Amino acid sequence: MRPFKTLQKLYDEESQVVITEKGSPPRALFYGEGFLQEDLPVGTRVIFPRSPMAGVPNVKAAIRWAINHPEGMDPLHALLKPGMRLTCVIDDISVPLPPMVTPDVRQSILEVVLELAADSGVDDVHLVIANALHRRMTEAEMRRMVGPKIFDAYYPDRYYNHDAEDPDGIVALERTAHGEEVSVNRRVAESDLIIYVNVNFVPMNGGHKSMGTGVSNYKSLRHHHNPKTIRDSDSYMEPKTSALYRSNERIGRNIDKHLKVFHIETTLNNRMFGAPVDFLAKKEEDYTEADRLKFQAMRYTLSKLPRAAARKVLNAIPAPYDVTGVYAGATEPTHAKTLETSWKQYSVPVEGQSDIVIFPIPFISPYSVNSILNPLLVQVMGLGYFFNLNRGVPLVKKGGVLILLHPAYDEFDPEHHPSYIEFFHRLLPETRDSMKLEHKYEKEFAENPSYVHLYRKNNAYHGVHPFYMWYWGENGRQHVGKVIVAGAENNHVPALLGWDRTDTLTEAIEEARGFMGRSATISLLRIAPTVMVDVK
Amino acid sequence: MPSKAAFFDVDGTLVKTNVVHVYAYYAMNRGSVLGIAGRTLSTALSIPLFGAMDTLDRKTFNEFFYRYYAGLSEDRLITIAEDMFEDVLQPALFEQSQDLIDQARRSGCKVVLVTGALDFTMRPLARHLGADDMIANKMQFVGGKATGKVIPPIIEGANKANAIRAYCTKEGLTLDKCHGYSDSASDYAMLAVVGRPTAVNPDLRLRSIARAYNWPILDLK
Numbered sequence: 001m002r003p004f005k006t007l008q009k010l011y012d013e014e015s016q017v018v019i020t021e022k023g024s025p026p027r028a029l030f031y032g033e034g035f036l037q038e039d040l041p042v043g044t045r046v047i048f049p050r051s052p053m054a055g056v057p058n059v060k061a062a063i064r065w066a067i068n069h070p071e072g073m074d075p076l077h078a079l080l081k082p083g084m085r086l087t088c089v090i091d092d093i094s095v096p097l098p099p100m101v102t103p104d105v106r107q108s109i110l111e112v113v114l115e116l117a118a119d120s121g122v123d124d125v126h127l128v129i130a131n132a133l134h135r136r137m138t139e140a141e142m143r144r145m146v147g148p149k150i151f152d153a154y155y156p157d158r159y160y161n162h163d164a165e166d167p168d169g170i171v172a173l174e175r176t177a178h179g180e181e182v183s184v185n186r187r188v189a190e191s192d193l194i195i196y197v198n199v200n201f202v203p204m205n206g207g208h209k210s211m212g213t214g215v216s217n218y219k220s221l222r223h224h225h226n227p228k229t230i231r232d233s234d235s236y237m238e239p240k241t242s243a244l245y246r247s248n249e250r251i252g253r254n255i256d257k258h259l260k261v262f263h264i265e266t267t268l269n270n271r272m273f274g275a276p277v278d279f280l281a282k283k284e285e286d287y288t289e290a291d292r293l294k295f296q297a298m299r300y301t302l303s304k305l306p307r308a309a310a311r312k313v314l315n316a317i318p319a320p321y322d323v324t325g326v327y328a329g330a331t332e333p334t335h336a337k338t339l340e341t342s343w344k345q346y347s348v349p350v351e352g353q354s355d356i357v358i359f360p361i362p363f364i365s366p367y368s369v370n371s372i373l374n375p376l377l378v379q380v381m382g383l384g385y386f387f388n389l390n391r392g393v394p395l396v397k398k399g400g401v402l403i404l405l406h407p408a409y410d411e412f413d414p415e416h417h418p419s420y421i422e423f424f425h426r427l428l429p430e431t432r433d434s435m436k437l438e439h440k441y442e443k444e445f446a447e448n449p450s451y452v453h454l455y456r457k458n459n460a461y462h463g464v465h466p467f468y469m470w471y472w473g474e475n476g477r478q479h480v481g482k483v484i485v486a487g488a489e490n491n492h493v494p495a496l497l498g499w500d501r502t503d504t505l506t507e508a509i510e511e512a513r514g515f516m517g518r519s520a521t522i523s524l525l526r527i528a529p530t531v532m533v534d535v536k
Numbered sequence: 537m538p539s540k541a542a543f544f545d546v547d548g549t550l551v552k553t554n555v556v557h558v559y560a561y562y563a564m565n566r567g568s569v570l571g572i573a574g575r576t577l578s579t580a581l582s583i584p585l586f587g588a589m590d591t592l593d594r595k596t597f598n599e600f601f602y603r604y605y606a607g608l609s610e611d612r613l614i615t616i617a618e619d620m621f622e623d624v625l626q627p628a629l630f631e632q633s634q635d636l637i638d639q640a641r642r643s644g645c646k647v648v649l650v651t652g653a654l655d656f657t658m659r660p661l662a663r664h665l666g667a668d669d670m671i672a673n674k675m676q677f678v679g680g681k682a683t684g685k686v687i688p689p690i691i692e693g694a695n696k697a698n699a700i701r702a703y704c705t706k707e708g709l710t711l712d713k714c715h716g717y718s719d720s721a722s723d724y725a726m727l728a729v730v731g732r733p734t735a736v737n738p739d740l741r742l743r744s745i746a747r748a749y750n751w752p753i754l755d756l757k
Contacts, residue, residue, distance in 0.1 A: 086566060167642065414753065421750045447643035449715060450734040450752040451752050458755075 005469050009472075016348040016531070018283060025284040028295050029505075030362040030528065031405045032373065032489055033310040035299040038505050045354065045523040047395075048283055049531035051270040053345050055322025056321040059105065062326040063112045066264065070329030071337065073262060076113070079193055082121030087191040088113060089215055092131040092161075093141050094366035095201035096268055097528075101318045105266050107147040110199045113264070114150065123308040126187055127159040130196075130214025133414050133455070133462035134367070136161040141370070164217040164462065165452050173258050176250040180223040184255060185215040191259070198265040202530060203237045203342045204388075206265050207335035208252025209245065216251075218446050218464060222246055227434035230474040236385075237532060239339070241392035256331055264328045265338040268321040269345055272529040277317060307409070314363045315370055318474065346532040350395070353535055355520035356512040357396040358505070359386045361406040362528055367461065367469070369437055372413045375493045376420050380469045382483070383476030386525060393535040395523055399481035401512035405505060408488035408497075415459060419451045423466035428496045434474050442467050482515055484508045541709050542640035543700055543726065545673075545718035546658065548652040549736045550633040550665070550756070551625055600688065602654070602675065606684030610677050614656050621660035630737070630756035636717070637665050645715060646707070650700065652692045652696060671699045697725035715756075721745060 065293035224247035279291035451463025486508035606713035712731035721741035
């Protein structure tokens, strides 16, 4: 055991970037539903998330202040008129990750807003979940999100999931100048006022995307959820570099022209792990003896549990996030403030790109809450989200190697991801070309009556969703020279995804060095919590 | 002009009845009080036998069962079919059957019911659901009276697949793009012949087949 004093010499406590030295401790790394403990090669740059920012002292007071001092709009109380039709549109379960400790910030916002609405004589109020083409939230998830009081008062008639396939439930607005179709939920379109209740987990969320995507349908989404738009986006997280955001912006501005939308956006800090597992947010250099023991115990236990049980255990630990900011008002000025706070928490400046970048893939993604991180979702986490955690300059050099840590098991949840199964096993063996997949199969999956039915009546992602997951990895796929999944437990999943596989991280690094040269530089992004690199 | 169709089995898939209920209804509504009583009693006594035969072999079951129609007049059968739809089939429709059929039509499919029941018993249902066509068994009539024999081939099991294949050829549809919906493993052939099979309210055998082949599984109940 290295004494603490020795470890302290090896890194600057204030820095989020640690260069691995001979005496550096092994890293605790996510590996699906388990963990790995790995010694990294000397010289490896390890990028850690920032420490959690201080939360606002009183969340409800912050909400009240924000709605009374909005950006570019009248205060909320001045917009509420007796007898008006009000719809609150709410971000779905895909944010934050993992789901936050109750009361969820959405519950706090709704408690303030609904009380104000009632005091203003507004009785015609609906709560619509902005799930777009995501799965419908279950009754239990909906109850947890808004609390029992609101749930009991509104569910099911006035608190429900958006249905993008309801033939009578969608209204088409005027197209954008680029010819993009703009469709929104009928109840939303016919409301006198819409309040959007947002949780801005990452900078990609919120702003025009909230309405432009959340209460839209396939016809409208296909204008930006496509391979070309993704290829034209340097990062989904930075609006200035994102063609995806620009399209949403055009659509959102059209929506703002026709509908009155009052946004309430919130930012969270990085406190992803609570008391039993709070050591996961620390640098390994800062681990106490107790932390080391806890980590070993957890790693051992998870490795011995059946995967489904390990998943249950991990999904049962909510995140004790603090709210760091509440902003309200018109779409653009509100979102500008949100982004500022969001980047303050997540942005870590780093010097230059690396030849090889390692991403440990955790057990959860926005699309697998209470479910399974299937191979397509592993792909979207690595090449889609983690690759894009930057402001337009990726951490990995063009033609470089990405190493993902995940078992890459061939497991799918037939209840949540039925169309993923067909996409993975029928389409990927034929082609991995996004353009070809879009042209040949997207419409068929989007319109497949069975998948539409499962989306509308059960809890399945829309039939087209696996395509979006594949497209999401498009700019990563175009950029990197090779992907290696270290610790993959089979050959066929990496092969179908077009990746190499190795048994261990050490072997993966060796293979990557063989590809990039012996002097290749290596970085490891120590996710989670969330971290975004600002590459200089 | 659609290039694909959605083929729906009926009993257990769209409605929670089977041909026995239909026949029982006919028995109950046939002529004299004595006739009704007699047929009702014989039907009631036959139900365990029907059940056993259905489990063992759908084809034998159908052939055996249709003999009970012998002697009934065609116009009477058609008239009773309308009442039977209102009294038996419509209340037995699964809540989400119409949604699924509407969705199939919106996706550009021709909607076709495929059933081992007799065509005249299913016509009102097909009309109600907005089906475009129907593949069903046809009763032989001589002099306006049912003979109790079905014009071959009997639509069941593997023959459903043949009938679907023939239908696609006749209508110029691409079998590979067609959807099939059924609740029973006895319809495996019908599901295997189309490019997009789906198990609906599946029995245990079909559920395990659907899991093995990664077919979607729906519950319309």
